[in-house]
Amino acid sequence: MIVNESHIQIAAVLAQVPIACEFVARAALQAGLDEHAAYHCQLAVDEACTNIVEHAYRMHGENQIIDIVCQTDNQRFTIIIMDDGPAFNPLAQPDPDPTAPLDRRGSGGWGIHFIRKFMDEVGYSREANRNCLTIIKRLPA
Amino acid sequence: MNINVTERDRVTLVEAHGRIDSMNAHELGEALMHEIDSGHVHLVLDLANVDYMSSAGLREIVFALKKVRGSGDLRLSQPSPRVLEVLEMAGLDTIFQIFPSQVEAVGSY
Numbered sequence: 001m002i003v004n005e006s007h008i009q010i011a012a013v014l015a016q017v018p019i020a021c022e023f024v025a026r027a028a029l030q031a032g033l034d035e036h037a038a039y040h041c042q043l044a045v046d047e048a049c050t051n052i053v054e055h056a057y058r059m060h061g062e063n064q065i066i067d068i069v070c071q072t073d074n075q076r077f078t079i080i081i082m083d084d085g086p087a088f089n090p091l092a093q094p095d096p097d098p099t100a101p102l103d104r105r106g107s108g109g110w111g112i113h114f115i116r117k118f119m120d121e122v123g124y125s126r127e128a129n130r131n132c133l134t135i136i137k138r139l140p141a
Numbered sequence: 142m143n144i145n146v147t148e149r150d151r152v153t154l155v156e157a158h159g160r161i162d163s164m165n166a167h168e169l170g171e172a173l174m175h176e177i178d179s180g181h182v183h184l185v186l187d188l189a190n191v192d193y194m195s196s197a198g199l200r201e202i203v204f205a206l207k208k209v210r211g212s213g214d215l216r217l218s219q220p221s222p223r224v225l226e227v228l229e230m231a232g233l234d235t236i237f238q239i240f241p242s243q244v245e246a247v248g249s250y
Binding site: 043098101102111118 | 163164193196199200203204206207210227230231232236
C-alpha cells in the first residue's frame, strides 16, 4: 500500500535535470533511506533523465516534459520516470564492460549500468505511448 | 563546478570543485583538453572537492586519458568515497592511477 506519493514535472532539458535530482533525493530521505541510498537514487534519476534529454529528445526537448513520480510503501521507495519520446527500453541495451581496457572503451552506456547497479530493482514498460522506467530502492528493515 | 589550474613541478594540477554532471561535464573536458593541446601532458585531476560525479564526468576524463596516454598521463587524486564508488563501478580504478593525496599524485611523475 502506497503511504506517500509525490510528483514533479520538468522540461526535457539538461538544465532542469538537477531539479529532478534534488526532488528525488529529498523524497528518498523522507521515505527513510539513508544519505548514501538517497544519493544512489539521485544519481539514477540524473542518468535516466539525461538519457531521455540526449537520446529520446535529441537535445530538443524544450517543449517536451519528463514526469517523475516517487512512491513510498512499507518496504520500498519507487521512482517512476516517464517521457513521451519514441519507444525505447534502456534496460534492453547491453551493459558496457568494466574490465575493458582503455582503447576499447566507447563514450557511453555507463548511465544505465549505474542505474542497474545502484538500484535494487529496475523495470521498463510502454504505457499510453509513454516510456516508463521504474527504479526501486528497498527501505531498511 | 569551478576549475582551478596551476603548475607545480612541471605537473599541471587541475582542481575541480562542486558537482560534475551532464550540465557541466564538458567544461571539465574542455579544461583538460586545453592543457593537453598546450603541451601540458603530466596532469593531475584533484577531486577532493567534488561531491558528485555522474557518467557524464567519467566520459570526459576517459576521453582526456585516451588523448594524453602515450605522451603523458592523467592521474587522479583524493576522490571522495562517492566518486570512487562510480570510478570502481565503471572499472576505472584499474585504468587511472589514483592517489590519496595531491602531493603523492604530483610526486608520482
